[in-house]
Amino acid sequence: MGDKRTxxxxxxxxxxxxxxLNPDHVVLEPGxxxxxxEWTVRRADGxxxxxxxxxxxxxxxxxxxxxxxxMTGVPEVCPAQITDTxxxxxxxxxxxxxxxCAAVANIDAYGIVVGTGNGVPAIGDYAxxxxxxxxxxxxxxxxxxxxxxxxxSNLSAxxxxxxxxxxxxxxxxxxxxxxxxxxxxxMPVLLSNSQDRGNTSASNPTVQYFCTIRDVIGAGITIxxxxxxxxxxxxxxxx
Amino acid sequence: xxxxxYLNRMDRRGRVVESRKQHVRSFTQYLMELLYIAxxxxxxxxxxxxxxxxxxxxxxDVQSPASGxxxxxxxxxxxxxxxxxxxxxxVGQVTxxxxxxxxxxxxxxxxxxxxxxxIGIQIGASSAAVTPTDNRLASRIPHGRSAPVAAAAxxxxxxxxxxxxxxxxxxxGCLYVPKKQFDLTSVKFLLYRTGNPGNIxxxxxxxxxxxxxxxxxxxxxxxxxxxxxxxxxxEWREFVLPGPVTLLPGVPxxxxxxxxxxxxxxxxYYNTSGGYGYFLNKQPRFGSSDGSQYNSILMxxxxxxxxxxxxxxxxxxxxTAANPTAQFDIRRLFTNRSGGDVTVRECGIYAAFPDTYSxxxxxxxxxxxxxxxxxxxxxxxxxxxxxxxxxxxxITV
Numbered sequence: 001m002g003d004k005r006t007x008x009x010x011x012x013x014x015x016x017x018x019x020x021l022n023p024d025h026v027v028l029e030p031g032x033x034x035x036x037x038e039w040t041v042r043r044a045d046g047x048x049x050x051x052x053x054x055x056x057x058x059x060x061x062x063x064x065x066x067x068x069x070x071m072t073g074v075p076e077v078c079p080a081q082i083t084d085t086x087x088x089x090x091x092x093x094x095x096x097x098x099x100x101c102a103a104v105a106n107i108d109a110y111g112i113v114v115g116t117g118n119g120v121p122a123i124g125d126y127a128x129x130x131x132x133x134x135x136x137x138x139x140x141x142x143x144x145x146x147x148x149x150x151x152x153s154n155l156s157a158x159x160x161x162x163x164x165x166x167x168x169x170x171x172x173x174x175x176x177x178x179x180x181x182x183x184x185x186x187m188p189v190l191l192s193n194s195q196d197r198g199n200t201s202a203s204n205p206t207v208q209y210f211c212t213i214r215d216v217i218g219a220g221i222t223i224x225x226x227x228x229x230x231x232x233x234x235x236x237x238x239x
Numbered sequence: 240x241x242x243x244x245y246l247n248r249m250d251r252r253g254r255v256v257e258s259r260k261q262h263v264r265s266f267t268q269y270l271m272e273l274l275y276i277a278x279x280x281x282x283x284x285x286x287x288x289x290x291x292x293x294x295x296x297x298x299x300d301v302q303s304p305a306s307g308x309x310x311x312x313x314x315x316x317x318x319x320x321x322x323x324x325x326x327x328x329x330v331g332q333v334t335x336x337x338x339x340x341x342x343x344x345x346x347x348x349x350x351x352x353x354x355x356x357x358i359g360i361q362i363g364a365s366s367a368a369v370t371p372t373d374n375r376l377a378s379r380i381p382h383g384r385s386a387p388v389a390a391a392a393x394x395x396x397x398x399x400x401x402x403x404x405x406x407x408x409x410x411x412g413c414l415y416v417p418k419k420q421f422d423l424t425s426v427k428f429l430l431y432r433t434g435n436p437g438n439i440x441x442x443x444x445x446x447x448x449x450x451x452x453x454x455x456x457x458x459x460x461x462x463x464x465x466x467x468x469x470x471x472x473x474e475w476r477e478f479v480l481p482g483p484v485t486l487l488p489g490v491p492x493x494x495x496x497x498x499x500x501x502x503x504x505x506x507x508y509y510n511t512s513g514g515y516g517y518f519l520n521k522q523p524r525f526g527s528s529d530g531s532q533y534n535s536i537l538m539x540x541x542x543x544x545x546x547x548x549x550x551x552x553x554x555x556x557x558x559t560a561a562n563p564t565a566q567f568d569i570r571r572l573f574t575n576r577s578g579g580d581v582t583v584r585e586c587g588i589y590a591a592f593p594d595t596y597s598x599x600x601x602x603x604x605x606x607x608x609x610x611x612x613x614x615x616x617x618x619x620x621x622x623x624x625x626x627x628x629x630x631x632x633x634i635t636v
Contacts, residue, residue: 031264059634070317096301099277153371158268160275237266
């Protein structure tokens with residue numbers, strides 16, 4: 001006799017716009033390092049209204065700047081200068097904090113960020129054109145914590161994933177036109193007449209934020225009030 | 240991001256005699272690992288396990304010791320720039336003393352030191368197909384000027400001066416630090432027996448300098464201890480490994496053995512007045528603390544070694560940005576002074592990282608292979624010639 005017991009499993013139902021692609025279908029060229037951008041819009045009841053995956057197009061200059069700082073081992077006594085998300089040049093040296101994007105909930109200063117600007121990406125972009133702030137006020141989205149999918153490989157590719165939720169509690173629809181990744185850069189602080197450093201503990205870090213990816217979504221992503229946008233950046237390299 | 244690979248072979252006068260250009264095909268999982276560790280700020284309580292260039296595993300994270308005045312969380316992960324050859328590179332975090340203005344950086348621990356040749360662009364002789372999980376070049380060409388040793392021959396040895404016995408009831412051997420790269424094929428220890436010890440098992444394991452910590456068995460084999468002599472003049476018993484193990488310069492490796500039953504004896508040098516043995520092996524005792532710094536075991540290492548080429552500095556520089564692209568260069572010169580041709584079939588990039596710290600210990604230096612490419616057809620660098628290898632990562636919006 002068959003077992004007819006049931007469990008209270010969640011059902012994920014897609015009723016809306018979906019792209020024919022999933023992240024595994026977005027193919028980078030052999031030898032390429034890139035990101036696959038995937039977004040999902042869920043209704044308040046958890047059903048998926050929109051799911052799209054595409055190749056992210058826009059590592060911007062600061063990604064290479066920070067990579068070069070790490071690869072060179074730039075010392076704090078002669079740091080490199082990198083443009084932060086405010087447009088200011090900042091001194092940055094090699095550090096464990098560089099590339100940190102593990103922002104917790106409510107923090108919109110770094111991690112995956114979203115905005116409403118739709119200007120064509122340029123290599124020198126140092127910030128989103130118009131970042132949406134965290135909150136429940138008009139035009140605001142609630143930023144969740146940044147989560148990660150751990151590195152894995154198959155026969156041809158390796159990747160890890162950075163994920164963040166954005167919940168719309170503003171009372172009105174919000175249209176997202178740009179998505180980016182802001183990461184930390186560690187700025188050395190030297191003190192006069194001392195060999196000690198100004199940034200003396202983990203509770204007193206001297207970091208600034210740097211934009212490493214900016215993507216523009218031409219058609220926009222509409223998030224109705226009560227809906228949640230989930231953004232995945234899958235950073236990947238292909239042999 | 241796409242990366243171009245430029246290979247320029249130059250003659251003695253610096254004239255380019257061969258120039259190649261190809262797209263880099265093969266960034267590996269370990270680049271993703273290091274980026275992931277940085278992006279996600281992986282902590283030491285749950286570090287990532289990654290395979291380094293020895294073929295053994297290590298754990299990695301971004302966390303620094305909580306103590307130390309003025310520390311700056313500076314674990315130099317992803318380090319690719321390097322001086323050439325045997326030049327010193329500090330790979331690891333060095334804490335600043337709690338005493339103001341007293342710093343330890345000029346007397347770094349052994350665990351944080353690596354030779355420059357192991358960091359940055361590498362070349363090798365294997366054309367084995369690339370996979371995303373390649374953790375090193377398949378057949379790395381080492382730094383130096385030596386001709387190859389094709390048949391197994393003595394590579395390093397500590398043959399005389401034994402003054403004492405060591406019972407092999409527990410693992411005993413040494414933390415061996417190669418002065419040059421070679422492929423270890425067999426190990427001889429000076430042994431005898433007083434009973435019937437049964438099989439004696441040898442292991443070659445990856446390890447770190449501090450704490451006698453061992454990680455991955457790279458090779459193991461056994462020999463019948465019951466056929467050992469029962470006294471002087473003892474026997475140089477050979478343990479032939481099932482396959483060669485590549486030992487890298489300056490990278491410690493544990494080579495030790497243990498008896499199955501009772502009374503196999505290893506001969507060693509015991510210096511009661513202190514100081515290390517004259518052989519470059521340290522901390523020969525594991526699992527016991529008495530006299531650990533004053534022993535030097537007798538050991539004879541056999542293997543082969545490839546033809547060498549001199550590694551120049553690995554330069555990371557030249558970032559330029561002009562919409563819609565930005566790029567920089569990673570470059571290294573290899574000079575062949577070995578007296579013969581060096582055939583290059585692969586190249587790659589090794590990036591340094593410090594492993595997980597423990598207590599006040601700051602983590603050992605290591606390196607992972609973030610990129611490996613096969614070069615086809617073979618590129619032959621004649622004696623006296625220079626090979627310039629340049630990687631140019633480029634992003635385009």
